[in-house]
Amino acid sequence: MTLTARRAANGIMTGLCGLALVVALIPLVSLLWLVISNGIHGLSLDFFTALPAPVGETGGGVGNALAGTLYIVGVACLIGVPIGVGAGVFLAERGDGQLGDAIRFTAEVLSGVPSIVVGIVAYGMVVLPMRRFSALAGGVALAVLMVPTLARSTEELVRLVPQSLREASLALGVPQWRTSLKVILRTALGGIMTAILLAVARAAGETAPLLFTSLNNQYWNWRADQPTASLTVQIFNYAVSPYKDWHDKAWSAALVLLLLVGALSMAGRLLSRSRLR
Amino acid sequence: MSESAQPDGIKIDVKNLDAWFRGTQALRNVSLSVPKNTVLAIIGPSGCGKSTFVRCINRMHELVPGATQTGKVFVDGKDLHARGVDPVDLRRRVGMVFQRPNPFPTMSIYENVAAGLKLNGIGGDHKQLVEKSLRQAALWDEVKDRLQSSALSLSGGQQQRLCIARALAIGPEVLLMDEPASALDPIATAKIEELIHELREALTIVIVTHNMQQAARVSDSTAFFYLGELIEHGPTERIFTNPREPRTEDYVTGKFG
Numbered sequence: 215m216t217l218t219a220r221r222a223a224n225g226i227m228t229g230l231c232g233l234a235l236v237v238a239l240i241p242l243v244s245l246l247w248l249v250i251s252n253g254i255h256g257l258s259l260d261f262f263t264a265l266p267a268p269v270g271e272t273g274g275g276v277g278n279a280l281a282g283t284l285y286i287v288g289v290a291c292l293i294g295v296p297i298g299v300g301a302g303v304f305l306a307e308r309g310d311g312q313l314g315d316a317i318r319f320t321a322e323v324l325s326g327v328p329s330i331v332v333g334i335v336a337y338g339m340v341v342l343p344m345r346r347f348s349a350l351a352g353g354v355a356l357a358v359l360m361v362p363t364l365a366r367s368t369e370e371l372v373r374l375v376p377q378s379l380r381e382a383s384l385a386l387g388v389p390q391w392r393t394s395l396k397v398i399l400r401t402a403l404g405g406i407m408t409a410i411l412l413a414v415a416r417a418a419g420e421t422a423p424l425l426f427t428s429l430n431n432q433y434w435n436w437r438a439d440q441p442t443a444s445l446t447v448q449i450f451n452y453a454v455s456p457y458k459d460w461h462d463k464a465w466s467a468a469l470v471l472l473l474l475v476g477a478l479s480m481a482g483r484l485l486s487r488s489r490l491r
Numbered sequence: 492m493s494e495s496a497q498p499d500g501i502k503i504d505v506k507n508l509d510a511w512f513r514g515t516q517a518l519r520n521v522s523l524s525v526p527k528n529t530v531l532a533i534i535g536p537s538g539c540g541k542s543t544f545v546r547c548i549n550r551m552h553e554l555v556p557g558a559t560q561t562g563k564v565f566v567d568g569k570d571l572h573a574r575g576v577d578p579v580d581l582r583r584r585v586g587m588v589f590q591r592p593n594p595f596p597t598m599s600i601y602e603n604v605a606a607g608l609k610l611n612g613i614g615g616d617h618k619q620l621v622e623k624s625l626r627q628a629a630l631w632d633e634v635k636d637r638l639q640s641s642a643l644s645l646s647g648g649q650q651q652r653l654c655i656a657r658a659l660a661i662g663p664e665v666l667l668m669d670e671p672a673s674a675l676d677p678i679a680t681a682k683i684e685e686l687i688h689e690l691r692e693a694l695t696i697v698i699v700t701h702n703m704q705q706a707a708r709v710s711d712s713t714a715f716f717y718l719g720e721l722i723e724h725g726p727t728e729r730i731f732t733n734p735r736e737p738r739t740e741d742y743v744t745g746k747f748g
Contacts, residue, residue: 310556378593382654385551386607386661387583396610400597 249468256466266432266448269457276467278434282349282443283474286428287418289353289438294360295410299399301361302368302406307394309369317365325362332358333423341427349435349442352428356417364413371405372398404485411482415475421446445471501568502527502665502695503548508562510543510552517543520562521721523714530687530696532710532727534703535742540719541699542590545667548697549585550578566665583611586663590670592650594642594657601638603653607661620660628656629686648679655686666690668698672705684709703743707731715739 215223260275267274301321305314336355341347375398383393399406429441430451445467452464503525510518518540525531533541546552547564550571564571571581594603604621607613621638625631630652634645642653651671658666668687672680687696687709700706706713707727714724715736723730723739734740741747 376593378589378591379595381551381554381587381589382593382595382657383606383610384554385549385582385587385589386610386657387579387581388607388610389579392610397595397606401595403597 246472249465249472252462252465253467253469256462257469261466262470265434266463269455269459274463276443276445276448276463276470278431279443279445279448279467280470280474282428282431282435283418283445283471285436286349286352286424286442286444287356287414289349290356290360290417291410291414293353294357294364294413297357298361298364298413299368299406299410301365303372303394303399305365305369306372307398318369321362321365324358325366328422329355329359329420330422330425333425333427336423336427344439346439347427347429347441348439349428350438352424352442352444353438355423355427356420359420359423360413360417363416364409367409367413368402368406371402371409374405375401408482408486411478411485415478415482418478419446419471419475421450425450445474500526502529502566503531503697504565504568505544505547506563506565508544508547508560508564510540510547510560511558512543512555513557517719518547518560519719521716521719522562523721523724525695525697525712527695528691528693529711530691530698530709532706532713533697533699533716534701534706534713535716535722536747537701539716541716542669544716545587545669545697545699548665548667549582549587551582551587553578583607583661584663585665585667586658586661587667588651588655588658588669588671591674592647592654594645594650594653596641596643598642599639600634600642600645600653603642604656604660606657611661613661621656624656624660625653627659627686627690628652629682630656646679648675648682651675651679651683652686655683659690663694665695665697668696670699670701673701680705703731715742717742 258275260273261277262275262280263277264273264275265278266276301317305317308314309317333355336351336358340351340354344351379397379401380393383397384390388397424444424447428444428447430447431441431443435442449464449467449471452460452467455461501524505524506522508518508521509516521540521544523531533544535541543552547560548566548571552558552560566581566585569576571578595606598606601621602609604624605617608615608617608620622631622635625634630649633649634653637644642650645653651674655666655671672683675683684705687698690696698706698709710727712725713727713730715722715730715734715738717738723734723736725735730739731743734743
């Protein structure tokens with residue numbers, strides 16, 4: 215191949231890669247553009263703090279839905295983070311046997327289960343026995359979604375902690391369990407925080423598992439045993455309604471959700487970057 | 492120190508020790524003893540079982556998957572593998588410093604030194620113990636104004652002395668040092684050697700080293716290991732000036748290694 219030919223091939227390939235990038239960016243950018251351009255008009259301080267207004271009335275917001283999403287995700291964290299992180303630490307520290315393989319396999323299968331199926335399971339496990347939709351049921355559904363990814367990423371992060379630190383701790387006469395907890399886990403904590411934030415961001419964007427677990431609520435609710443509004447379900451309800459007014463609100467709520475998830479992911483990435491510094 | 496130390500002055504006594512990693516034998520029938528408040532240097536080419544030997548003294552060897560051992564190790568006349576001996580307890584009495592400095596990265600300088608006290612729930616005046624240990628490790632003057640900064644902000648030599656201070660803080664009777672100066676520059680090495688001289692007053696020390704001058708400088712007795720066997724053990728001066736075994740002579744004079 216001559217120099218010119220190589221240069222030409224190089225140019226063509228670079229061009230093709232650039233083209234692929236543009237094609238990949240089209241849906242992302244158009245999605246952002248669509249949500250922002252349609253949602254930005256509806257945003258005001260009121261929109262973040264007020265209760266939804268009935269059809270036809272102006273004003274109103276998604277304050278309760280925003281709070282509800284944070285509430286349900288908070289419940290999910292309370293349930294899912296200890297289980298997920300604990301399972302991850304177990305897998306990394308003691309997971310070389312058959313039990314570890316079984317847990318790993320289960321986590322893999324579980325992370326592939328469609329979220330709506332997880333919703334049905336939470337419906338059967340929590341909603342039916344309690345005879346009501348509740349924030350708790352929604353939290354359980356989201357927790358089930360969080361656990362497998364959290365467990366796997368925690369395992370990887372704990373395995374990344376150098377063996378020399380474990381030895382340093384053991385050589386000081388620190389028992390195994392305390393070494394795992396106070397030295398290994400502490401060293402991996404920055405990464406685990408990032409993993410938690412990313413899992414939370416993913417969970418906050420889920421609709422299907424919440425439809426028949428936390429349902430919805432037109433008012434503020436802080437009780438775990440009551441139906442609770444969430445941004446995603448609110449968007450769904452607004453979007454399928456026949457009212458133009460509500461369609462606009464769906465866009466604005468979508469923008470709020472996008473901002474929330476974006477902020478969480480960003481915080482997670484910043485955290486991991488400051489750790490790597 | 493002479494080879495004829497009183498038996499009751501023996502701190503570490505190793506009898507017919509064999510050690511394996513899965514199928515590979517790392518130590519073959521090693522027997523030797525270390526008198527109280529002396530320094531034993533262990534020399535020998537790479538892979539001759541030096542590290543394995545010291546790791547048998549605080550039962551770190553058995554933590555490696557697939558590692559086994561036979562034979563006996565006594566500290567203060569007590570069999571380490573007798574029933575009822577808690578390895579966790581043992582490791583508080585037999586401290587260890589590793590080849591590479593391994594301070595806890597998420598902890599400050601102060602927290603690193605206090606780690607053994609805190610994690611083991613040992614009470615007492617931590618502040619004073621930390622200062623004492625850092626002084627013992629000849630690090631105090633360099634870090635006293637920044638005890639709260641990260642342990643990783645220290646240089647390699649300082650980190651290693653920090654690890655020594657960390658090991659000293661819980662008050663061990665024996666200190667095992669696995670090539671503690673191999674990753675350090677000559678100045679830091681000299682500091683650590685000086686340190687070993689001072690620590691001998693209070694501790695019994697076993698130091699693994701690749702550096703024969705170092706062994707000659709710091710130790711009372713020297714053991715030469717080759718392919719998992721203890722070839723020769725005796726007073727340092729004699730090992731280096733008048734070895735009995737030709738293999739020892741070849742090694743200390745640099746003919747192989």
